[in-house]
Amino acid sequence: MYEFDFKNTIKRLLHPFYRSKKNIAWLMVLLSYLRGLKQDFVDFKNRTQYNISFNSQKLSMEARLNQEYNLVMGTIYIETVSTNDDSVYLFWLSENQRPTYTYWISETNVQPIYTRWISEPSPTGTNIEFIVYIPNNLIVDLNRLKAIINLYKLAGKRYAIQTY
Numbered sequence: 212m213y214e215f216d217f218k219n220t221i222k223r224l225l226h227p228f229y230r231s232k233k234n235i236a237w238l239m240v241l242l243s244y245l246r247g248l249k250q251d252f253v254d255f256k257n258r259t260q261y262n263i264s265f266n267s268q269k270l271s272m273e274a275r276l277n278q279e280y281n282l283v284m285g286t287i288y289i290e291t292v293s294t295n296d297d298s299v300y301l302f303w304l305s306e307n308q309r310p311t312y313t314y315w316i317s318e319t320n321v322q323p324i325y326t327r328w329i330s331e332p333s334p335t336g337t338n339i340e341f342i343v344y345i346p347n348n349l350i351v352d353l354n355r356l357k358a359i360i361n362l363y364k365l366a367g368k369r370y371a372i373q374t375y
Contacts, residue, residue, distance in 0.1 A: 215249065217242050267363045269341075279359060280349060287349075290342050339369045347374040 221238050222230060265275040269289050276287040302308040316323055343360060345351060353372070360370060 217246055262362065265363060267365050272360070272363050275363065276343070276356070276359060279355075280351065282349075287343065287345050290344060292339055292341060339371050341368070341370050343370060343372045344375050345372065 265271045277284050
């Protein structure tokens with residue numbers, strides 16, 4: 212479908228009386244914008260197919276970043292930040308999980324656990340899920356690098372970029 216050739220189509224569809232080189236050239240000039248539009252579409256299709264061949268998994272994102280800067284696999288790498296999950300989860304009774312009780316501070320002597328929204332930074336200060344390590348001798352456009360990472364990372368995941 213994308214291998215459409217304008218010149219052969221013009222020759223095939225024109226009446227034999229009008230198939231002179233002058234008329235074909237004139238029609239090619241008229242269709243030059245359409246040929247450029249077709250080429251832009253093919254380029255966009257190829258770029259989109261390349262972009263969707265990667266995903267948010269760690270190895271896939273590393274491969275995409277290394278290919279962007281023509282580096283050997285492993286030059287740019289991603290490290291997951293281990294977090295101490297002291298979260299308290301609430302369940303329905305039908306899920307048969309350990310019950311969670313809430314008290315006023317004056318009612319108990321247990322160390323309180325404070326709740327927060329997911330969008331709030333954690334009190335421990337580690338409010339990132341992964342770190343992207345790039346070599347310090349590599350010259351990168353930081354905005355371009357962030358755009359690639361944001362294209363593939365999951366929503367709500369936070370990250371940092373560090374050099375090594």
